Amino acid sequence: MGVKAFSDEWASDFKDEVNKSGAYKSAAKGWKWTVGLVVEAEPDKHFPEAKGIVMDLFDGEARDIKVGPASDAQKCDFVITAPYSRWKEVATKQLDATKGMLQGKLKLKGDLPTIVRYTKASQEMTECTTRIAVEWPDDTIR
């Protein structure tokens, strides 16, 4: 039994996974900006309201990861936006986040040279989401 997708418990597990990752710690050395993930609503997938994940990341450590309104995530230095089902594809390894960004499936806002410099860190962060057992609303509700 997993945690509910994009819930407070999910955020806590995500933070633990990031902080357990040696690969992330070394790839994200020097990172000092906030990252917001905007999960857009998809009522037909039983995800009725947009959510924002605010990640306070500093020098290879996740200091805090919180789930709140999308508007909070939109204030971060870097913002990645996608509908719920795209994020689900990323977290279930059906979509590679780098490819998703190049294809416009995930929309990125922020200083491009900085995010490209930390490609490895963002790949490892994506890997961390795939290690969390998640209960997806469109899988559990019939």
Next chain:
Amino acid sequence: MARRHDKVKAPPQQPDLVDYADNEPSAFASMLGGLIEANVRSRPEKKRDFDSLVARVGIWVTDIDEGVTLDFKGQGGKLTVHNGLKPRRTITIRADAETVMSLSNLKIGLMGMPVYYDEVGRGVAAKLLRGKLKIDGLLPNIVTLNSVTRIFSVQ
């Protein structure tokens, strides 16, 4: 959350260095154009390369089946980005998405040469040897490739 003092600032309004040939540039075209523009604006050494480079560079990402043509026009620095591969290219780079991102992470060393002896550089060189990175027109255009790499690199 602790306050950050090193915010990423939007650059002040300046004339465009990069324009797009298509009414609706692809996400990949917008990303590459945006990356090059940000690089050139923030680093004078890249601006010098950008101002003088005249070349048509194709980049094809094999695992998403998408590409762009970067038309560097010299003229004191102007780039037009086209969706897809256009004819009369000087160089065409074909690689998967991860390798394309690695190319933009190549360090630039002495004499402005890309560094192929660190971890990222060795990875790129190995992909070239294994045929996972293909560069059409490489041999007669090494100088152009080095200029493009310098402009493209975020390191």
